[in-house]
Amino acid sequence: MVKSAVATGTIFSVDVDNREYWLTAKHILTGAEHPPYGTFTEKSITLSMLDPGVNSGGEAMRWIAEHFSVIDPGKDIDIVILAPATPIMTTPSTVKVTTEGPNELTYTLGGDCEFLGFPFGPWRATFQGRAFWLPFVKHCTVSAETDDKMLFLDGLNNKGFSGGPVLYQSGPQQRIVGVISSYIAQPEKVIAATPVPSPNDPGKVVMQPKEPSEFVNVNSGFFVAYDISLAVDAIRKNPIGALRRPN
DSSP states (O other): OEEOSSOEEOOEEEEETTEEEEEEOHHHHHOOOSSOOOOOOOSEEEEEEEOSEEOTTOOOOOEEEEEEEEEOOSTTOOOEEEEESSOSSSSOOOSEEOOOOTTOOOOOTTOEEEEEEOBTBOEEEEETTEEEEEOEEEEEEEEEEOTTOEEEEESOOOTTOTTOEEEESOGGGOEEEEEEEEEEEEEEEEEEEEEEEOSSOTTSEEEEEEEEEEEEEEEEEEEEEEEHHHHHHHHHHSOOSEEOOOO
């Protein structure tokens, strides 16, 4: 879980070419609520990240300020790449990222996937006597992909998942395939109603619907993520992530 000066969302780490990077949605930094997302021009930023581990005796969330150099992968791509000066994670990320290549596993249309994030804050779990704050996990299906590498996913994405990873496959074959942007809204009619006496029981009042009077935007059940290869390509053009020491 991550907080900027303007928004709260999800952040996750990846290792590319033995360097550590952190990815989130660009709009978490800019505050943009819908596309176009433009560019992020600042070269560095300090963000507050939730410490996932807490002692078994305490339940308060602890926030850690981390300073990053920023890589913007391109105009209107809702991903931002963050490079710490030194590794934040004690061990490299074990989940691989999908990149193009003849031997690389990729996703298929209609394929099942999962996404992680913090729509209601974190939830608390205990392992081996230690308590941890964990993200929520939801299910989705790969619905479509555009030529500019936007993924359309069939799943109910709530606010707070923005910036989180989309995962495909499981076990050693699991790959991060995308970075969550936002859900797609669609207009629905609002039907007003007025109280009237019940025709069956005059002592009671029922609501009498009127004709639809206006529209509101609701979650369509589809959401957008940006292909992880957009981030990997930008990283390899500007490899400034914290270099890990060989074991």
